[in-house]
Amino acid sequence: MAIAIASDHAAFAMKAEIADWLRSEGHEVLDLGPTTDARVDYPDYGYTLADAIADGRAERGIALCGSGIGISIAVNRHPAARCALVSDPYSAALSREHNDANVLALGARLTGIDMAKACIKSFLVGSFAGDRHTARVEKLSAPRFAKEPA
Amino acid sequence: MAIAIASDHAAFAMKAEIADWLRSEGHEVLDLGPTTDARVDYPDYGYTLADAIADGRAERGIALCGSGIGISIAVNRHPAARCALVSDPYSAALSREHNDANVLALGARLTGIDMAKACIKSFLVGSFAGDRHTARVEKLSAPRFAKEPA
Numbered sequence: 001m002a003i004a005i006a007s008d009h010a011a012f013a014m015k016a017e018i019a020d021w022l023r024s025e026g027h028e029v030l031d032l033g034p035t036t037d038a039r040v041d042y043p044d045y046g047y048t049l050a051d052a053i054a055d056g057r058a059e060r061g062i063a064l065c066g067s068g069i070g071i072s073i074a075v076n077r078h079p080a081a082r083c084a085l086v087s088d089p090y091s092a093a094l095s096r097e098h099n100d101a102n103v104l105a106l107g108a109r110l111t112g113i114d115m116a117k118a119c120i121k122s123f124l125v126g127s128f129a130g131d132r133h134t135a136r137v138e139k140l141s142a143p144r145f146a147k148e149p150a
Numbered sequence: 151m152a153i154a155i156a157s158d159h160a161a162f163a164m165k166a167e168i169a170d171w172l173r174s175e176g177h178e179v180l181d182l183g184p185t186t187d188a189r190v191d192y193p194d195y196g197y198t199l200a201d202a203i204a205d206g207r208a209e210r211g212i213a214l215c216g217s218g219i220g221i222s223i224a225v226n227r228h229p230a231a232r233c234a235l236v237s238d239p240y241s242a243a244l245s246r247e248h249n250d251a252n253v254l255a256l257g258a259r260l261t262g263i264d265m266a267k268a269c270i271k272s273f274l275v276g277s278f279a280g281d282r283h284t285a286r287v288e289k290l291s292a293p294r295f296a297k298e299p300a
Contacts (some may be wrong), residue, residue: 054295074293
C-alpha cells in the first residue's frame with residue numbers, strides 16, 4: 001500500500017522512525033517532508049499530504065505534528081481527505097470502520113512511538129463498514145455551508 | 151461567551167448534559183440540534199456548527215459524535231473553523247494556545263462526561279499564544295492545494 005507521510009519540525013524524528021518502520025513492513029512510503037528539523041508551518045505539509053491523497057499518489061496518509069491538532073485541521077480542509085486525529089488503536093480502527101478515514105493524525109509530543117505504531121497498524125488493517133456510514137462519508141466529500149466560504 | 155453545540159444521535163444525551171452544564175456556568179448556549187436521538191448524519195450538524203462560527207453567531211463550538219472523528223472532519227471543511235478532536239484537558243489547552251481552536255470535538259462513546267467537561271473547561275479558559283503560531287493559523291484560514299478541489 002502506498003502511504004504518504006508528512007509532519008512539522010516537532011514530529012520530524014517520529015516521521016523518520018515511522019517511515020522506516022512502514023518500509024520494513026513492506027509498504028511503499030512517500031515521504032513528503034520536511035527533510036530537516038528546522039521550523040516549518042504545519043499547514044504547508046498538511047496541504048501537501050492532502051494533495052497526495054486527492055491525486056491518488058497515496059492510498060493512505062500519516063500526518064504528524066506536536067499535538068496532531070494543527071496538521072489534522074489542515075488535512076481536513078481538502079474534501080478528498082478524511083483525517084482522524086487519534087491517540088489509541090480503538091479510535092484508529094473506528095476511523096476506518098465508520099468514517100473511511102484515509103489519513104491518520106498523531107501528536108508526536110503526546111503519543112509515544114509504540115502507541116503511535118499500534119494506532120497506525122490498526123488504521124492500516126481496518127476496513128470501511130459501508131452500510132449506513134456510506135451516505136455520511138459521501139457528505140464529507142461534498143461539504144455544504146449556508147454561505148460558501150470565499 | 152456564546153457557545154454553539156451540535157451532535158449526532160450517538161452523542162445526543164451528552165449534548166443535552168453539556169448544554170445544561172454550560173448554561174449553569176453562565177454561558178449563552180446555541181443548541182444547533184438534533185432535537186431527538188433519532189438517527190442523523192453527523193456532517194449535517196458539523197456544517198451547521200461551522201456556519202455558526204463563520205457568521206459570528208457563536209465564538210466557540212462544541213461538536214459531538216460517537217467517536218468525535220466524523221464531526222471533527224465535517225467542521226474542519228470550513229476554513230473559518232479550527233476544530234480540535236481531544237480526549238484530555240492538556241490537548242484541549244494546546245488547541246487554544248497553539249492553534250487558536252474555536253471548536254472542540256469530543257467522542258461521546260469514548261470520553262466520559264466528567265472528562266469531557268474537564269476538556270471543555272480547559273478549552274474555554276485557554277488563550278491563543280500568538281507569536282510564531284499566528285502565521286500558521288492564518289494559513290489554516292486560506293488553504294492552498296496543488297489543484298483546487300471542485
